[in-house]
Amino acid sequence: MSTLEKPWSGRFTEPTDAFVEAFTASVSFDQRLYAYDIMGSIAHAKMLSRVGVLTADECQQIETGLNEIKQEIENGTLQWSIALEDVHMNVETRLTQKIGNIGKKLHTGRSRNDQVATDIRLYLRHEIDLIIEALTRLLTALANRAEQEAETILPGFTHLQSAQPITFGHHLLAWCEMLVRDRARLQDCRKRVNSMPLGAAALAGTTYPIDRYYTAELLGFESVAENSLDAVSDRDFAIEFSSAAALIMMHLSRFSEELVLWSSSQFDFIELSDAFCTGSSIMPQKKNPDVPELVRGKTGRVYGHLFSLLTLMKSQPLAYNKDNQEDKEPIFDIVDTLKGSLRVYADMIPSMRVKHENMRNAALRGFTTATDLADYLVGKGVPFRDAHEIVGKSVRYCVENRCSLESLSLELLQSFSDLIQADVHAALTLEGSIAARNHVGGTAPVQVRAAIQRLRSRL
Numbered sequence: 001m002s003t004l005e006k007p008w009s010g011r012f013t014e015p016t017d018a019f020v021e022a023f024t025a026s027v028s029f030d031q032r033l034y035a036y037d038i039m040g041s042i043a044h045a046k047m048l049s050r051v052g053v054l055t056a057d058e059c060q061q062i063e064t065g066l067n068e069i070k071q072e073i074e075n076g077t078l079q080w081s082i083a084l085e086d087v088h089m090n091v092e093t094r095l096t097q098k099i100g101n102i103g104k105k106l107h108t109g110r111s112r113n114d115q116v117a118t119d120i121r122l123y124l125r126h127e128i129d130l131i132i133e134a135l136t137r138l139l140t141a142l143a144n145r146a147e148q149e150a151e152t153i154l155p156g157f158t159h160l161q162s163a164q165p166i167t168f169g170h171h172l173l174a175w176c177e178m179l180v181r182d183r184a185r186l187q188d189c190r191k192r193v194n195s196m197p198l199g200a201a202a203l204a205g206t207t208y209p210i211d212r213y214y215t216a217e218l219l220g221f222e223s224v225a226e227n228s229l230d231a232v233s234d235r236d237f238a239i240e241f242s243s244a245a246a247l248i249m250m251h252l253s254r255f256s257e258e259l260v261l262w263s264s265s266q267f268d269f270i271e272l273s274d275a276f277c278t279g280s281s282i283m284p285q286k287k288n289p290d291v292p293e294l295v296r297g298k299t300g301r302v303y304g305h306l307f308s309l310l311t312l313m314k315s316q317p318l319a320y321n322k323d324n325q326e327d328k329e330p331i332f333d334i335v336d337t338l339k340g341s342l343r344v345y346a347d348m349i350p351s352m353r354v355k356h357e358n359m360r361n362a363a364l365r366g367f368t369t370a371t372d373l374a375d376y377l378v379g380k381g382v383p384f385r386d387a388h389e390i391v392g393k394s395v396r397y398c399v400e401n402r403c404s405l406e407s408l409s410l411e412l413l414q415s416f417s418d419l420i421q422a423d424v425h426a427a428l429t430l431e432g433s434i435a436a437r438n439h440v441g442g443t444a445p446v447q448v449r450a451a452i453q454r455l456r457s458r459l
């Protein structure tokens with residue numbers, strides 16, 4: 001038996017196998033929950049005192065002891081012990097070392113099962129708030145950038161082929177819409193995270209006259225879990241959070257892919273500032289877009305964690321099973337990865353250099369205003385399908401003769417349709433094309449500016 005007596009050792013006659021002790025311990029990673037564990041314990045003790053299970057003095061001693069333990073943890077003096085398995089038993093044992101037998105009363109009317117479920121929910125609630133803040137910060141950076149680029153023209157792509165001219169402001173606002181939905185998903189998930197398991201005890205509730213609403217109020221929970229079996233066992237709230245996180249990473253991976261492509265000499269639309277790139281140890285000319293590449297790569301680990309959690313929960317019979325101890329590392333890593341990715345993005349966007357000329361030149365290639373010519377013909381009474389055909393022929397002429405649509409003379413254009421008149425050239429310019437898409441959700445600079453105002457009011 002290890003030097004430290006285990007709180008559950010009463011019914012055992014043989015010591016834990018040394019390897020099993022290490023194998024089953026979670027303290028190396030769940031010590032991260034210490035602040036929430038202590039917060040939950042103080043609230044639990046206060047509730048026990050209020051309903052007369054602990055005296056006011058006992059409660060006070062417990063609270064003081066726990067606050068001191070928090071200090072010990074924060075200044076690195078608490079000795080974590082694997083023999084004490086997890087953060088809960090480490091803290092409780094330390095409390096008894098400090099205040100004696102009264103410390104042993106803290107666990108009255110609860111179990112590590114409802115305790116750990118409470119700790120993770122408190123932790124996740126706090127982290128969700130920080131992630132929402134990080135998303136808002138990134139959204140603000142993107143909105144500011146979109147405002148600067150409200151008139152910047154680049155080709156929009158479908159199938160990664162130049163399609164139609166768009167404004168860069170509009171393009172950036174597309175990412176904003178995705179991130180706004182991501183934020184709403186987290187806000188919604190927070191409601192289900194913020195429900196209190198405490199009181200469920202091991203699985204069936206407790207014989208003490210507990211006041212769960214009081215504990216919930218102390219801990220800021222919006223509700224108390226209705227069913228004790230459900231409260232200690234399900235981790236669906238963590239899976240839901242992970243799905244929301246996976247969607248955010250999916251969006252960032254798409255964004256990253258563009259930044260990587262656009263940094264290449266083939267596109268050459270943007271230059272990330274040196275602070276967000278690294279060089280090559282062999283090729284002196286290289287400046288690599290490491291940050292977006294890494295965010296793209298880190299998306300994989302978040303997806304992996306989501307799948308770990310789904311699989312962890314799959315087929316688990318009611319109620320608590322030790323399997324659930326495996327929920328923590330994926331959750332922690334998702335939180336760290338997500339916060340890191342959002343932070344680095346919010347820092348990177350304002351310092352990104354946009355190469356306006358290159359964007360514009362790219363938009364001039366690839367017949368991006370062909371649809372505008374078709375729309376022009378529709379305006380002259382040609383049915384859209386026929387207009388499409390006429391423009392297709394003029395594009396083919398341009399391909400064969402290596403020229404652009406807007407460089408064709410009026411006479412030449414009239415050889416494709418005699419309805420074409422001198423006003424056609426206005427429709428064929430990049431500015432004419434974007435300005436014409438002047439409706440809610442369109443790419444015209446005036447619409448982009450209005451969309452930024454609406455976005456800001458939502459932030």
Ligand code: ARG
Nearest residue numbers: 026086112113116322324325
């Ligand atoms: N370390 C455990 C976990 O993370 C705490 C709950 C343990 N409960 C138990 N009955 N062994 O899930």
